Amino acid sequence: MAAFAHTCRMTAASPSTPLPTLFLSHGSPMIAVEPREAGLFMQSLGQHIDALHGRPRAIVAMSPHTATRTPFVLGAPAHQAIHDFGGFPEALYALRYDVPGDAVLSKDVAKRLQQAGIGATWTEQGGLDHGIWTPLMHLYPQADVPVVPVSLTPHASPQQVFETGRALASLRHEGVLVIGSGSLTHNLQRFFQRPSPAGAAEAPDCAEFRAWVQRTAEGGLWPELLDYRRLAPHAVAMHPTDEHWLPFYFAAGAASESDQPWPVATRLHGSVTHGHLAMDAYGFGAGAAQLAEA
Template sequence: MTAAFPTLFLSHGSPMIAVEPGPAGHFLQRLGPAIETLWGRPKAIVVMSPHTATPTPYVLGAAHHDTIHDFGGFPAALYEIRYDTPGEPQLASEIHQKLVNGGLPARLTSQGGLDHGIWTLLMHMFPAANLPVVPLSLNPRAKPADMLALGRLLTDLRRQGVLVIGSGSLTHNLQRFFHHPSPVDAPEEADCAAFRAWVHDKAQAADWPALLDYRAQAPHAWAMHPTDEHWLAFYFAAGAAMCDTDTIGPATSLRIHESVTHGHLAMDAYAFGAEAAKLANV
């Protein structure tokens, strides 16, 4: 390990990415090996997902995590997939202490399990399922600035060989998805394109005041995210890449993948930190 890992925001989209990878899944299949080639095998993976949601931060410190099929109405093949991994209780305890020391009312639990926002990503990145995982719950009512600050409490993890991931979706409007269904390969809709372009431009410019105020400043923010939970992990991942000289966000934010399914479900991925540039061509 010669340098710190970048931190990642990855869009997981529909659980169907597990059996129908599409462009985003194929990107993830390249991303895992690229990380190992560039930085070495992660000692562990810390993941925040909106599908493990609690008002208070919980760190899941189980020694083993089973696959949670937390969805309904999908093909039988999806429920047959297992991605069970080891946990890392000691690391979970250390993360809990960092959060408490940072003034958060965090809880440590011996319970475990990987929701689909975690295992549908990791199964493509690290298919052997042998890397320890520590899930961290997400507060769906938190503000972007709160999530950035929470991530910042964990900045030293990436220098210790830990890969930090925020799992969510670049856009996420399930009401539109179910009420106005469109094919998976439908052309991108204009409001989705405008929102994605705004995020890309502001991230590239490290305009964190704008990004933190996305509700007021981003075009079509309410249409793309009627609720915040699938977007908040973006700020968590960014905060975990901040260095001591950063004030309100990391200096480097790089889009490392862009694609859209069903016309408006964006699957973009971002890497944060000075090391992010190495993932530009994955």
């Protein structure tokens, strides 16, 4: 395994083979120390991406925990893990995930967004919120892939976030892995008012919502997905506010093509913790189906 990992680190992603884009559910920050099924999946997913495409030259990531009124692109030369949470075990706060940034790519990302009519601002500030570093520490534990965070505008519509991703679609042809990190379901009020153990049986409304997302996404029913809040079963119960769901559309938009505006979607992983916190992961683009074997 060590030899395999070394080989992957030395092989850069080929621009001739477009990378799929990813939506990863990060759930609780505790995934960093208690990976469970979703974290273990991410560990194998990173190796699978490397084997199929080579190591990405950089990652562009969006998370709900870096939220701004208008989009910002973080262009610091290096990023440190931000422990933007409270009330967790000390072991979690001791973790670090310090990675290089990419100033050139970050300015290019800001320029592409601006050229698409999206009022993005480049900033020299840095840092990775837990929605970014907790998945990445499983995906690429060596912390050797530069990261460019793009902030989420939580008041934006799914269509607007999709268009933000679409403006960056050509990056996947340039060895850049685009990731939207959030949660397939995210109802913290239920989580705290009706706590249940991590291994609790899945709630029926969670199962129905997850099944609807898979059916519509893999069926290519993007108009329905963009109108999820009206059409999906139990949408408001699963997402009282939809900031944790919007990165799904960022990743999807980044896999669109000029001749294929709606991307191919594949559910790569499905699991649930605490009965209603869905940890599903999706891949977008023609090569996503190969990653389902991770």
